[in-house]
Amino acid sequence: MSGAKQVISIAIDIMGSDFAPESEIKGAIEFLKENSDKNIRLYLVGKEDVIKSEIDKNPSIKNYEYEIVNADQVITMSDEATAGVKSKKNSSISIGLDLLKENKVNAFISAGNTGAMLSTATLKLGRINGVSRPTIGSFFPTLKSNPTLLLDVGANSEVKPQFLYEFAVMGQIYLSEMYNIKNPSIGLLNIGEEEKKGTETVQEAYQLLKESGLNFIGNIEGRDIFPGTADIVVCDGFVGNIILKFAESFIVFFKETLKKYANESAFNKLKVGLMASTIKDIFRGFDYQDHGGVPLLGVNGVVIIGHGKSTPKAIKNMLNTALITYTKEINKKIEISLQSS
């Protein structure tokens, strides 16, 4: 076997993003180019004719190993979360996850409907031993050199204290493996610093985290996220989702306010024009493309979810995230960690 490199197979939903199939195919090519030293095979899942016609526009993918897997249906952003197991069993999300379930691939990525990915993956793949609920995280820019991972951002609108503890464990393994952050600090999102603040659930979670052996630094308030006070912030998916969407809207708010201001006078327009590139530089931390999607942590398989507005760069980074999550055996490490706790 010496010299023969292991083949790593990744399935990619070609129909997922708002810019599908172009972003997906271009991102896939960039990924394959970057990882040409490895033995990688991509499974392009989606409508065969759509994929073939996109490949005609981007023939350089033919230099690499790939296979087209036809999926007649597409889950749109407006479909129900259960579509993948009910009305659209032949969707790219369902078929991609089937490939993963049947061990034909090592990972699956999609920039499609997050709710459908979550439900379909959880139902098809099941949970990692020891995990009560899968979770989705998101990276927030901070004033420090590394972003903060906030989880859950929407998978679980109601949680038990144990779930919050498990989110912390999963986040800790993910951050330390993916980003080489040693012993990342963990904060519990709350409305005050004191142990006895907030709901009963967070008060109990506080005790679990305090006794866990994790690098728990206590309660984190809304104002502590941007300063990067904790590497990982755990919360229920209700508040996490609202915070995430609120943060994303800040850039829109800022740009729109800037536009209104520019329209007030010619002098204002000039000033705003001079600022444009600076503002762009400043907001680079908000660029979700760089983070390459987020793993659906806790399901029994490597599943990476991307932003609907994924560019080729974002898709490439999602594929890289999938590759590392698989090769570093993050799921196995989560299982071991939760079983020994």
Add this chain to the structure above:
Amino acid sequence: MSGAKQVISIAIDIMGSDFAPESEIKGAIEFLKENSDKNIRLYLVGKEDVIKSEIDKNPSIKNYEYEIVNADQVITMSDEATAGVKSKKNSSISIGLDLLKENKVNAFISAGNTGAMLSTATLKLGRINGVSRPTIGSFFPTLKSNPTLLLDVGANSEVKPQFLYEFAVMGQIYLSEMYNIKNPSIGLLNIGEEEKKGTETVQEAYQLLKESGLNFIGNIEGRDIFPGTADIVVCDGFVGNIILKFAESFIVFFKETLKKYANESAFNKLKVGLMASTIKDIFRGFDYQDHGGVPLLGVNGVVIIGHGKSTPKAIKNMLNTALITYTKEINKKIEISLQSS
């Protein structure tokens, strides 16, 4: 009685803000000057010697009607919320609220410890008939001409559906009376637009609001706050408090990021220098001074709470808010509205 104007008495906590007593006395003078056509009497509550020495620095207050009410104790920002009724019964907050309870004044304002104000006011004054839980709101800047009132922002970390409905009623009366917004629109903060999204509590609240006769426009997501999609957004105090503190930290984050960027090169420094005044203009909507504090809605008395960092202008506006809340009989209108529903 013809010609004799009604005396309106307002008690003000002179020890409350981070800049006390200076902000309080200067703000009081500005308020009295602005309302010199009315018959107003201020009760300055706090340490007598501190107040007297501040008046020596600002003798123009002597042109108006005022009275000093000594309070030996001060509730600090680090005191427990129960301090006002336990360890610090002689604090300016307690004594000010006693004046209100005993009908010696028509309103009380403080820029001190919000938790202590909430607890002490609720215990001393009780609730308006028909109100299950008092609430505190906060104004968020929007892309529209008027800000959005978000409530609750911390008074109730756990809520029942009925509380959320009552917050909507109180917010609706407050906005329409204070800002002449006719039939303000009401949104329910949630993690999706559909009726069946989110926790059981918000799903039930959705039905209550839908059947209420209020101008309910459905669920509002985190991204809908800044666009000003709803005039009023209701949520539990856990998510509301986190969102509020997170929003306040945006400006800090932005300024710090700008500073870091400026320090990268002399050219960057120049660019940032040119932007400074523009940025200031753009963030004017975030200036809590203009909103003049927020009422503690639902307690049986006019109580206005201010930001710890209240400037004289903020104090002046808080006094104006108190005056209008009292003269427009907002509490009576809340009572009538909730009893008839």
